[in-house]
Amino acid sequence: MGETGGRDALGEKAREEFFSEAQELVDGLSRDLLALDEIVKKGGDSDPDIINDVFRAVHTLKGLSGLFGAAIMSGLSHELENLLDDLRLGRTELTPPVLDLLFQAVELYGRILASVKGDEPEPQDEVKALLVAIGQTTQSRQGGGVSLVAQYELDPGLLGVLTEYEEHRLRTNIQSGLSLYRIRVQFSLATIDSALDDLKAKARPHGEIITYLPTGGGGDIDSIELEILIASRADLGTLQGAINGPNVRIEEVSKRDPSTPRTSLPAPANYGDQEPLRIKDAPPVARVLPGAVAFTVGDDDEVEAVRTPPPPGGPPSAPPAASGGGNGGGGGRELSLRSVSQTVRVDIRKLDSLMTIVGELAILRSAILRVGERVRGRPDLRELGIELHRLHRTFDRHLTQMQNGILEVRMVPLGQIFDKLSRVVRQISREHDKQVNLVITGAETEIDKLIVEELSDPLMHMIRNAIDHAIEMREERLAVGKPAVGTIALNAFQKGNHVVLEVEDDGRGMDPEVLVRSAVRIGLVSPDEAKDLSPREILALVFMPGFTTKEEATQLSGRGVGMDIVKTNIGKLGGIVDISSEVGIGTKMTITLPITLAIISVLVVEISGRSFCLPLASVEEAIVLDEGLVRTFEGREVMTQRGATLPICRLAKFFGIDPVEHVHIDHTNPSRARSFVVISSVGNRRLGFVVDKLVGQQDIVIKALGKSLKMVRGFAGATELGDQRVGLVLDIAALIEEVLAGSEARFLMTAEGRN
Amino acid sequence: MAARGGLRHGGLMRRADMRASSARRAADLGKRVEYLAFVLANDTYAVQIAYIAEILKPPPLTGVPRAPREIIGVMSVRGRLVTVIDLRRRFRLAEQPTDRKTRILLVETGDEQIGLLVDEVLQVYRLADSEIEPAAVLGGEQPAHIAGIGRPEGALLILIDLKPILEPR
Numbered sequence: 001m002g003e004t005g006g007r008d009a010l011g012e013k014a015r016e017e018f019f020s021e022a023q024e025l026v027d028g029l030s031r032d033l034l035a036l037d038e039i040v041k042k043g044g045d046s047d048p049d050i051i052n053d054v055f056r057a058v059h060t061l062k063g064l065s066g067l068f069g070a071a072i073m074s075g076l077s078h079e080l081e082n083l084l085d086d087l088r089l090g091r092t093e094l095t096p097p098v099l100d101l102l103f104q105a106v107e108l109y110g111r112i113l114a115s116v117k118g119d120e121p122e123p124q125d126e127v128k129a130l131l132v133a134i135g136q137t138t139q140s141r142q143g144g145g146v147s148l149v150a151q152y153e154l155d156p157g158l159l160g161v162l163t164e165y166e167e168h169r170l171r172t173n174i175q176s177g178l179s180l181y182r183i184r185v186q187f188s189l190a191t192i193d194s195a196l197d198d199l200k201a202k203a204r205p206h207g208e209i210i211t212y213l214p215t216g217g218g219g220d221i222d223s224i225e226l227e228i229l230i231a232s233r234a235d236l237g238t239l240q241g242a243i244n245g246p247n248v249r250i251e252e253v254s255k256r257d258p259s260t261p262r263t264s265l266p267a268p269a270n271y272g273d274q275e276p277l278r279i280k281d282a283p284p285v286a287r288v289l290p291g292a293v294a295f296t297v298g299d300d301d302e303v304e305a306v307r308t309p310p311p312p313g314g315p316p317s318a319p320p321a322a323s324g325g326g327n328g329g330g331g332g333r334e335l336s337l338r339s340v341s342q343t344v345r346v347d348i349r350k351l352d353s354l355m356t357i358v359g360e361l362a363i364l365r366s367a368i369l370r371v372g373e374r375v376r377g378r379p380d381l382r383e384l385g386i387e388l389h390r391l392h393r394t395f396d397r398h399l400t401q402m403q404n405g406i407l408e409v410r411m412v413p414l415g416q417i418f419d420k421l422s423r424v425v426r427q428i429s430r431e432h433d434k435q436v437n438l439v440i441t442g443a444e445t446e447i448d449k450l451i452v453e454e455l456s457d458p459l460m461h462m463i464r465n466a467i468d469h470a471i472e473m474r475e476e477r478l479a480v481g482k483p484a485v486g487t488i489a490l491n492a493f494q495k496g497n498h499v500v501l502e503v504e505d506d507g508r509g510m511d512p513e514v515l516v517r518s519a520v521r522i523g524l525v526s527p528d529e530a531k532d533l534s535p536r537e538i539l540a541l542v543f544m545p546g547f548t549t550k551e552e553a554t555q556l557s558g559r560g561v562g563m564d565i566v567k568t569n570i571g572k573l574g575g576i577v578d579i580s581s582e583v584g585i586g587t588k589m590t591i592t593l594p595i596t597l598a599i600i601s602v603l604v605v606e607i608s609g610r611s612f613c614l615p616l617a618s619v620e621e622a623i624v625l626d627e628g629l630v631r632t633f634e635g636r637e638v639m640t641q642r643g644a645t646l647p648i649c650r651l652a653k654f655f656g657i658d659p660v661e662h663v664h665i666d667h668t669n670p671s672r673a674r675s676f677v678v679i680s681s682v683g684n685r686r687l688g689f690v691v692d693k694l695v696g697q698q699d700i701v702i703k704a705l706g707k708s709l710k711m712v713r714g715f716a717g718a719t720e721l722g723d724q725r726v727g728l729v730l731d732i733a734a735l736i737e738e739v740l741a742g743s744e745a746r747f748l749m750t751a752e753g754r755n
Numbered sequence: 756m757a758a759r760g761g762l763r764h765g766g767l768m769r770r771a772d773m774r775a776s777s778a779r780r781a782a783d784l785g786k787r788v789e790y791l792a793f794v795l796a797n798d799t800y801a802v803q804i805a806y807i808a809e810i811l812k813p814p815p816l817t818g819v820p821r822a823p824r825e826i827i828g829v830m831s832v833r834g835r836l837v838t839v840i841d842l843r844r845r846f847r848l849a850e851q852p853t854d855r856k857t858r859i860l861l862v863e864t865g866d867e868q869i870g871l872l873v874d875e876v877l878q879v880y881r882l883a884d885s886e887i888e889p890a891a892v893l894g895g896e897q898p899a900h901i902a903g904i905g906r907p908e909g910a911l912l913i914l915i916d917l918k919p920i921l922e923p924r
Contacts, residue, residue: 725817726831
């Protein structure tokens with residue numbers, strides 16, 4: 001199984017499939033383990049359905065890893081199977097130490113996957129250590145089980161090809177006192193699919209199909225004989241009545257005379273060579289997806305535990321019959337390679353190209369509208385024009401549906417990353433000996449797949465920070481009258497066209513004095529500058545490169561290379577991070593992100609005769625600029641709007657595209673063409689952009705500027721506005737940042753000057 | 756495993772057509788490389804035609820504020836955004852307004868499509884190795900983008916290496 005030669009033969013696409021499938025399985029595992037953890041914490045019995053799920057996932061991973069030459073992974077899976085088997089059969093109890101082993105295994109799976117990808121070295125030593133630990137747990141019991149099966153007159157050849165899962169089902173059924181029956185059926189090759197389904201449907205009410213395989217005999221060229229092993233409480237007569245047919249023979253598998261020598265099951269290692277063909281036996285995708293939102297929405301008033309396991313008996317926990325009958329339409333062994341899942345994995349770039357086509361159709365649509373209007377303008381063609389207009393409206397409706405459909409496909413629930421984060425919290429809080437409760441709300445909130453991918457690292461960093469720096473040690477908490485267990489709340493919700501993510505802790509909060517002192521010590525601000533900082537600016541210090549409050553970096557949060565990178569990464573997604581904090585009460589970080597990167601509504605404006613687009617999501621309103629209300633304040637122009645001060649930015653000047661004739665005109669000169677202020681906000685920062693003309697609102701497909709323009713700041717991309725014209729889309733978050741960052745830029749300059 | 760193989764699949768792989776392609780025969784006639792010649796400020800330049808995806812009449816371009824001077828704007832070609840570089844500006848030649856002969860050469864790089872604005876597109880030359888001289892014949896240090904001199908009959912071509920041009924500076 002350990003050969004790596006298969007890798008090239010299978011090709012890049014198959015490898016990618018492997019990674020995404022394995023990743024999904026590992027994510028699912030992690031979810032299941034967290035559910036088990038919750039049950040164990042509450043002192044409940046372990047849920048056999050969940051353990052079965054875990055077993056199947058591990059089993060499938062083993063098969064996958066065999067295919068891709070990840071020997072270390074199949075070795076790990078193999079040992080895990082033994083452990084899980086013991087758990088299922090109640091031979092080993094599900095205790096916190098055992099759970100720890102399982103969590104470690106999930107962690108290692110992730111790292112092995114990364115190593116197969118070439119991102120990091122193989123965690124050989126860790127895996128070895130874990131294998132030893134698992135071995136010790138399973139060693140405490142040995143033997144048993146196998147001999148039960150050996151009491152039956154079963155063909156050793158058949159026993160030899162049972163999967164471990166099937167073997168387990170066989171054993172369990174025998175233990176429960178069910179009888180075994182062997183059914184031999186002749187199928188015509190032409191109709192085997194439906195005929196087998198038919199037979200399975202008939203058999204299911206009476207028992208569990210453990211396995212079925214071709215007998216290799218009895219058939220002519222157009223037919224095949226299958227042997228089906230079924231466990232049932234019913235007697236032979238009942239079964240014969242239920243499953244009758246011209247080519248069906250049923251017999252009971254009798255018990256051996258105890259004196260005959262036992263046939264023992266082959267060692268598990270022998271399965272190795274046939275594993276690859278069976279990778280689809282466990283339905284990985286179908287099983288994982290329904291569990292994706294296995295969270296309860298927490299109660300805001302009550303900050304308490306939170307997580308419920310997936311509903312028992314729900315889709316995630318397939319009935320035991322899944323082994324043989326769960327292929328849902330699969331035929332014999334060979335046919336069972338057919339995928340059971342109804343889902344399709346799609347490369348997001350394909351969706352992008354579909355979106356581009358939709359965008360072009362939208363441009364066509366406007367062209368049709370124009371033609372229609374021209375036709376309607378001619379009295380002799382009026383009726384034709386009306387018809388054209390009607391067609392245009394229908395076209396428009398369908399196009400919108402299509403656009404929404406494609407967008408919907410891109411959306412995934414945030415729960416996907418929240419699962420990973422819960423694992424991180426569990427791990428870090430244990431390492432740190434701090435008790436932390438992660439309270440998640442809004443896991444069902446959906447966001448663009450591309451954003452989700454980029455979000456997990458920043459979020460993880462924020463949570464690590466919260467555990468490391470914010471949550472106090474138990475004694476310290478008790479001393480100030482806080483509950484011993486710290487709470488980190490991860491809230492997600494949709495707000496208009498944005499998704500808001502909050503990471504809130506009930507830790508010690510950020511002390512402004514400490515922040516300022518640290519910043520001065522590191523040299524980010526001079527002591528003089530520090531005096532003038534507003535509370536807001538003080539909190540913003542943590543986003544500066546190199547900032548840290550610790551004299552010594554801890555292993556967990558590194559050495560302060562965190563928050564500035566978090567901020568940069570969120571910024572790349574068009575989002576913004578804000579902090580609020582109260583000493584002794586806690587800290588809240590708020591991330592505001594656009595829902596999707598693909599299609600946006602924009603306000604088209606004109607500046608010096610050029611068209612620009614401002615994402616409507618960040619636009620509050622647009623008003624006529626009253627030059628009389630503009631004041632200059634420390635070299636920066638501001639105006640008063642509804643009693644509040646609003647900084648403004650003249651985009652023509654800012655971009656350096658101010659036409660020469662405007663420069664000399666007195667700003668108070670009433671003859672000057674009127675301008676508009678587009679009031680924009682991101683997070684809680686506001687800025688008014690001064691533009692010459694408001695053109696209108698439009699839905700656009702935003703495209704990234706090429707690599708050659710990467711160094712140009714202030715633009716989120718560009719779009720086609722019709723008539724072949726390209727309009728640049730402003731990156732409002734970046735522009736607000738740039739314009740308002742006066743004070744921050746001052747810090748940076750000081751910092752650089754000192755270096 | 757063989758014992759399980761009761762079902763067979765019907766499709767037989769068809770044998771590949773092994774006949775020699777006409778392209779191969781053409782290659783035997785002599786190693787010649789095709790170059791597209793264009794004009795910039797009265798000089799004739801040429802670039803391997805394999806790099807050119809398309810020759811376009813300039814559509815309306817959208818200038819990008821704060822971009823490097825040589826980037827005169829972006830355009831959309833069948834839904835794709837293309838950054839357009841003015842080769843006159845890139846080569847620090849005197850600037851000149853576009854006219855009806857102005858063309859954009861569309862070049863596919865690994866990551867994006869780039870448009871190169873040139874004064875005029877002339878013709879394709881098929882140059883044999885013997886017709887190409889190294890850039891050193893011009894004497895002194897030559898810029899990295901000059902790959903050599905093409906000497907087809909009756910013409911002098913400055914052969915351009917696109918790589919240093921396309922790399923963002």
